[in-house]
Amino acid sequence: MSLSDPGLTLAPRPHAPPEFDAGFRGQLHQLFRWRRDVRHFRPDPVSHEQFHALLDVANLAPSVGLSQPWRFVTVEDEGRREAIRTNFQHANACALASQGKRAGLYARLKLEGLREAPCQFALFSLPDPEQGHGLGRQTMPETLAYSAVMAVYSVWLAARAEGLGLGWVSILEPEAVAGILDIPREWKFLGYFCLGYPRSEAETPELESEGWEHRREADICLIRR
Numbered sequence: 581m582s583l584s585d586p587g588l589t590l591a592p593r594p595h596a597p598p599e600f601d602a603g604f605r606g607q608l609h610q611l612f613r614w615r616r617d618v619r620h621f622r623p624d625p626v627s628h629e630q631f632h633a634l635l636d637v638a639n640l641a642p643s644v645g646l647s648q649p650w651r652f653v654t655v656e657d658e659g660r661r662e663a664i665r666t667n668f669q670h671a672n673a674c675a676l677a678s679q680g681k682r683a684g685l686y687a688r689l690k691l692e693g694l695r696e697a698p699c700q701f702a703l704f705s706l707p708d709p710e711q712g713h714g715l716g717r718q719t720m721p722e723t724l725a726y727s728a729v730m731a732v733y734s735v736w737l738a739a740r741a742e743g744l745g746l747g748w749v750s751i752l753e754p755e756a757v758a759g760i761l762d763i764p765r766e767w768k769f770l771g772y773f774c775l776g777y778p779r780s781e782a783e784t785p786e787l788e789s790e791g792w793e794h795r796r797e798a799d800i801c802l803i804r805r
């Protein structure tokens with residue numbers, strides 16, 4: 581009897597769990613430190629294979645009830661991209677008008693890479709997916725959106741590890757975006773994303789180097805009871 585004999589069934593070979601050593605942990609920490617929200621892109625394309633590899637990573641993210649409620653909608657059509665840019669300009673003008681004494685600084689910020697980014701997608705979460713059978717979200721339906729955000733953060737880190745940059749654009753009107761992309765109105769819009777090779781790398785968030793805000797230490801977010 582040989583190994584290729586169909587009568588011979590082999591027990592599946594168990595996968596040994598990986599051992600993450602100190603070198604890996606150091607690299608992982610660097611990945612967290614050097615992930616940036618990117619708004620300046622080089623024109624180099626992102627291949628379908630690269631994008632699909634990132635979606636494979638998204639599917640490893642945790643999700644409520646294992647529902648995988650995220651839907652990534654790629655936007656390739658130039659007319660739709662133009663409509664997204666127009667909606668951004670409108671939403672950003674409204675945001676600027678509400679800024680008061682910070683308006684001058686706000687007006688100088690670049691808050692999207694919609695014209696340059698070679699790859700663009702919107703992220704939605706489903707309102708009531710069959711997958712997962714409702715587990716975990718009866719009292720907190722918003723866990724579906726949380727799950728999708730976990731997925732895109734996984735994409736964000738994986739992209740950075742590949743030398744790619746991701747930028748989140750939330751200065752958009754969800755209703756308008758659903759219309760532009762012809763998406764069911766009940767899907768929840770979570771953000772529009774620009775993906776591509778960054779023009780530069782930085783350890784400091786752009787909003788910090790532009791003087792808008794700075795990152796604070798861990799103890800500001802810790803409340804003891």
Ligand SMILES: Cc1cc2nc3c(=O)[nH]c(=O)nc-3n(C[C@H](O)[C@H](O)[C@H](O)COP(=O)(O)O)c2cc1C
Nearest residue numbers: 615616617690691692748749750751784785786787
């Ligand atoms: C939910 C969410 C929405 C965001 N929306 C925008 C946006 O519309 N425009 C923008 O320039 N950055 C946006 N950002 C990026 C943040 O400004 C950025 O994460 C923050 O300044 C810290 O910088 P870093 O991501 O490079 O560490 C968003 C980030 C998140 C998590």
